[in-house]
Amino acid sequence: MRSNTPHDHRIELAAVTKRFAVPDGAAFTALRDVTMTVEPGQFCAVVGPSGCGKSTTLTLVAGLDRPSEGAVRVGGRPVDGIARGTSFMFQTDALLPWKTVLGNVAMGPLFRRVPKKTALADAREWLRLVGLAGFENHHPHQLSGGMRKRVSLAAALINEPSVLLMDEPFGALDVQTKAIMSNELLTLWDQTQPSVIFVTHDLEEAIALADRVVVMTAAPGTVKAVFDIDLPRPRGAVQEIRFGKRFGELHQQIWESLRDEVERAYARTAASVPAAASASVEGVLS
Numbered sequence: 001m002r003s004n005t006p007h008d009h010r011i012e013l014a015a016v017t018k019r020f021a022v023p024d025g026a027a028f029t030a031l032r033d034v035t036m037t038v039e040p041g042q043f044c045a046v047v048g049p050s051g052c053g054k055s056t057t058l059t060l061v062a063g064l065d066r067p068s069e070g071a072v073r074v075g076g077r078p079v080d081g082i083a084r085g086t087s088f089m090f091q092t093d094a095l096l097p098w099k100t101v102l103g104n105v106a107m108g109p110l111f112r113r114v115p116k117k118t119a120l121a122d123a124r125e126w127l128r129l130v131g132l133a134g135f136e137n138h139h140p141h142q143l144s145g146g147m148r149k150r151v152s153l154a155a156a157l158i159n160e161p162s163v164l165l166m167d168e169p170f171g172a173l174d175v176q177t178k179a180i181m182s183n184e185l186l187t188l189w190d191q192t193q194p195s196v197i198f199v200t201h202d203l204e205e206a207i208a209l210a211d212r213v214v215v216m217t218a219a220p221g222t223v224k225a226v227f228d229i230d231l232p233r234p235r236g237a238v239q240e241i242r243f244g245k246r247f248g249e250l251h252q253q254i255w256e257s258l259r260d261e262v263e264r265a266y267a268r269t270a271a272s273v274p275a276a277a278s279a280s281v282e283g284v285l286s
Contacts, residue, residue: 008075009085009162009195011038011061016070017220018056030056032220034070038212040162041193045206046214047258049265053221054199058165061197062088074163087161087194089169093148095140101127101151102136108159126154130184146177150184157188164194168201179239182209190234203258207231207250208238215257218265225257 018031031053038044046054059065060072063082072079074086087108095104102123109119127133130150140148149169156164170178186209189196200206206213207229215225229250235241 009040010073010075011044011163011195011197012071012073012076013037013057013060014071014073016057016060016067016072018053018060018065019068029220031060031067032222034216034222036214036223036226038195038197040195042212043189043196043198043210044212044214045198045200045210046216047200047203047206047254048216048221048224049218049262050201051219051265052216052261053219054216055167056221058088058167058197058199061163062086062165064088083163085159085162087156087159087164089152089156089164089166091168091171093140093152095148095151095155097140099139100136101132101138101140101143104140104151105155105158108155112159122158123154126158127151129188130154146173146181149173149177149181153181153185153188157192160192161194164189164196166196166198168199170205171201178205179237182238185209186235186238203251203254204242205238207247207254208235208241213254215254215261218261218268224261225254227254227257 013034013036016031016034017029019027019029022028034053034057046057048054056065060067061074061079061083063079063086074083096107099107102120105126106119106123109122110116114122124133124136127136130153132147132150132154135143135147140151143151152169170181173181182205198206198209210229213227213229214223215227216222217224227250231241231244231246231250241247
C-alpha cells in the first residue's frame with residue numbers, strides 16, 4: 001500500500017557517475033556527476049542526443065543497475081535492487097507472446113499475490129480504460145503497434161506505481177497514434193499521479209507532456225539545463241497545444257540549449273566513421 005508521506009516517491013540522483021567496461025578493457029563513462037530531482041507526482045521529461053545516458057539513468061532509478069559513484073534515492077531511501085512501487089515501460093513491447101492481453105496485464109498483480117479473481121477483474125478494468133475492452137483474449141501478435149503500447153501502459157499502471165519510468169515508449173509509433181497515446185497517458189497519469197521520468201528524442205512531445213524538461217549533454221551525459229514547463233493543466237489535446245504562443249517560446253528556449261549537444265554528438269559520430277573506415281582499409285591492404 002502506498003505511503004502518504006510527502007517524500008514517498010521523490011526521485012533523487014546525487015552526483016551520479018556510471019561507467020561500463022568495453023571490449024578492449026577500458027572504461028566508458030556514460031554518465032558523469034548527474035544531479036537531478038523529480039518531486040512526488042511530477043512529470044519529468046529527459047531529452048538529449050543519442051548515447052548521452054538517458055536510458056542508463058532510468059535503469060539506475062529502477063534498480064536494474066548501480067551507479068559507479070554517487071547515490072540514487074527513491075522516497076528518501078537508497079535504491080538497492082529493483083525498487084518497490086516502480087513500473088518500467090520500455091522502448092519495445094515487453095509483452096509475453098504466449099499470454100493473452102488479459103494475462104499480460106494481470107501478470108503484475110498475480111506476482112504480487114493478489115487473488116486471481118481480483119487481478120483479472122482489475123486487468124479488465126485497465127484494458128477498458130485504455131480502450132481495449134473486447135480484446136482481452138487476443139494475443140500480442142494479433143494487435144497493432146499502438147494497441148500493444150496500450151497493453152503495455154495498462155500493464156505498467158495496474159500496479160499503481162508511485163514511480164513510472166518510460167523509455168521512449170511511443171518512439172516507434174506513427175504521428176497520429178503517438179498523439180492519441182500521449183493524450184491517454186496524460187489522462188491516466190492525472191488520475192494516479194505517479195512520479196514520472198519520460199525519456200524521449202522528441203522535444204515537442206517532452207514539452208506537451210511534462211512539468212519539467214531536463215536537457216542532458218552529449219556523452220558523458222550530465223545535466224546541462226532544467227526548464228519548468230508553465231503550461232496550465234489540464235492541457236487538452238497535445239496535438240493542439242503545440243500551436244500556442246507559450247509552447248513556441250518554450251520550444252525555442254529548450255532547443256537553443258539542446259541544439260549544441262546534438263551537434264556535438266553528431267560531429268563526434270561523423271568523425272569516427274572515416275577513422276573506422278580508414279582503419280578497415282589499412283587492415284585489408286596490409
